[in-house]
Amino acid sequence: MSRMQKGLFGLWIGAAGFILASSAMAATQYNRYEDAAVAQAMAWQSGKKAKPIVSSDGKVIFPFGQGMPRLTCSPTRACDVELEPGEKARQIILGDKQNWSWTGAESIEKGVTVAHVVFQPRDNNVESNVIITTDRRTYHIKLYAPKDEGVYLNRVGFYYPEDLVESWESKIGAKEKAQARNEESNLLPAPVSVEMLDYGYTIDGNASFRPIRVVNDGEKVYMEMPDSIRSGPNPSFHLLDSQGKVMVVTYRRKENASTGRVHFEVDRLFDKGQLVMDDEKVTITWKKAKKAGFWNGLFGGGN
Numbered sequence: 521m522s523r524m525q526k527g528l529f530g531l532w533i534g535a536a537g538f539i540l541a542s543s544a545m546a547a548t549q550y551n552r553y554e555d556a557a558v559a560q561a562m563a564w565q566s567g568k569k570a571k572p573i574v575s576s577d578g579k580v581i582f583p584f585g586q587g588m589p590r591l592t593c594s595p596t597r598a599c600d601v602e603l604e605p606g607e608k609a610r611q612i613i614l615g616d617k618q619n620w621s622w623t624g625a626e627s628i629e630k631g632v633t634v635a636h637v638v639f640q641p642r643d644n645n646v647e648s649n650v651i652i653t654t655d656r657r658t659y660h661i662k663l664y665a666p667k668d669e670g671v672y673l674n675r676v677g678f679y680y681p682e683d684l685v686e687s688w689e690s691k692i693g694a695k696e697k698a699q700a701r702n703e704e705s706n707l708l709p710a711p712v713s714v715e716m717l718d719y720g721y722t723i724d725g726n727a728s729f730r731p732i733r734v735v736n737d738g739e740k741v742y743m744e745m746p747d748s749i750r751s752g753p754n755p756s757f758h759l760l761d762s763q764g765k766v767m768v769v770t771y772r773r774k775e776n777a778s779t780g781r782v783h784f785e786v787d788r789l790f791d792k793g794q795l796v797m798d799d800e801k802v803t804i805t806w807k808k809a810k811k812a813g814f815w816n817g818l819f820g821g822g823n
Contacts, residue, residue, distance in 0.1 A: 573679070584678045585767055590662035591639060592673045598640045600625075601652065601661065602677040605632040608655045612637060616648035620663055641665035718806075725802035729755050729795055734804055736789055743784040743795075743804070750780050755797035759790050769793070 572582045572589075579602070582589045593599040603609065614620050625636040637652055645667040652659040659678075721734040729752075731743040759767045772785040786793075795802045 579675045579677050580673060581677045581679050584657065584659075584680045585769075588660050588662055589676055590664055590673070591676060592664050592666065592670075593639060593641055594644060594665050594669070594672065595641055597672050597674050598638050599663070599674040600676070601637045601639070601659070602675070603635040603637070603652075603654060604656065604678065604680070605629060605634050607635060609635050609637060610653045610655060611651075613651040613653075614648065615650065615663075616646065619643060619646040620648050620650075622650070639663055644668070720807040722805045722807060723802065724805070725795075725800070727755075727795070727797065727800035727802050728752070729797060729800075730802045731784075731795075731804070736806075739789070741786040741789060743786075745782040745784060747780075749782050750775070753797065755795040755800075755802075757784070757786065758794045758796055760792045760794060762791075 572580055574580055580589075591599040591601070609624060612622055612624075614622060619642050620639060621642065622637055622639045625638055627634045627636065635654075637650075639650065641663070644665050647662070647664045650659075650661050650663055652661070661676075717735055717737060719733065719735050723731055723734060728748045729745065731745055733744050735742050754773060757769050757771050759769050761767070769786065769788075769790075771787075773782060774785060775782045790806065791808070792803065792805045794804070
């Protein structure tokens with residue numbers, strides 16, 4: 521087999537591996553990558569890890585915030601990082617400027633400008649990393665150029681589970697929004713069956729922003745906050761995985777105009793998270809093994 525044939529065969533095997541990894545989540549096949557992204561966002565919301573998917577044109581699309589993608593390039597194969605349509609790159613920070621170079625490019629898709637950042641190594645057998653800051657977020661990506669010809673992953677893009685969840689929320693009709701406003705004083709935004717509520721959380725830490733109680737409804741997590749949070753700054757919220765790695769997650773702060781009652785709303789389930797402000801931390805852990813009952817959670821559970 522020639523060198524070129526080996527390279528093409530390796531590229532096919534690599535793409536097939538990603539297709540199998542992404543399709544292993546379910547037997548369903550999707551006609552559009554957008555549908556596959558929505559399915560992955562639904563899995564992410566329920567507490568599972570979103571996975572990469574492969575578009576019909578061979579682009580590998582990673583879930584933003586779910587890991588650090590690795591581009592595999594060579595001096596003869598440039599790598600293309602495609603940003604979200606309408607997103608603008610602000611700064612490109614290369615870890616190894618001596619062995620790697622980058623250039624910016626643009627394309628037009630459905631009338632919207634798409635920014636591309638193209639990377640290329642000056643030699644084989646080198647690796648580095650890059651940080652791309654934009655007007656919407658910050659990307660962290662590994663760069664790798666193998667010693668020999670092989671599998672190449674040289675075109676990537678991203679989908680955004682958290683934004684997809686927020687998009688679903690924005691599609692709520694006027695009737696649902698009015699109902700949500702009427703129920704603003706409740707910890708949960710809408711009536712939920714008692715059997716669906718899970719107060720099985722431990723709350724560790726004595727900071728002023730320690731939640732009074734935490735509950736999930738099978739899709740989202742709600743934290744009832746103390747009065748001290750009304751006028752003070754908001755803590756940041758981090759998810760902790762089984763290896764202790766940290767991922768910053770946004771949440772919604774909701775406050776009742778008449779009572780001033782505040783609660784935080786997280787758009788996904790999680791095993792362990794931390795509210796952090798300066799040197800103070802409050803750790804919230806979901807006790808999946810033993811689900812707290814409704815009345816026990818309402819009167820003293822979760823402490």
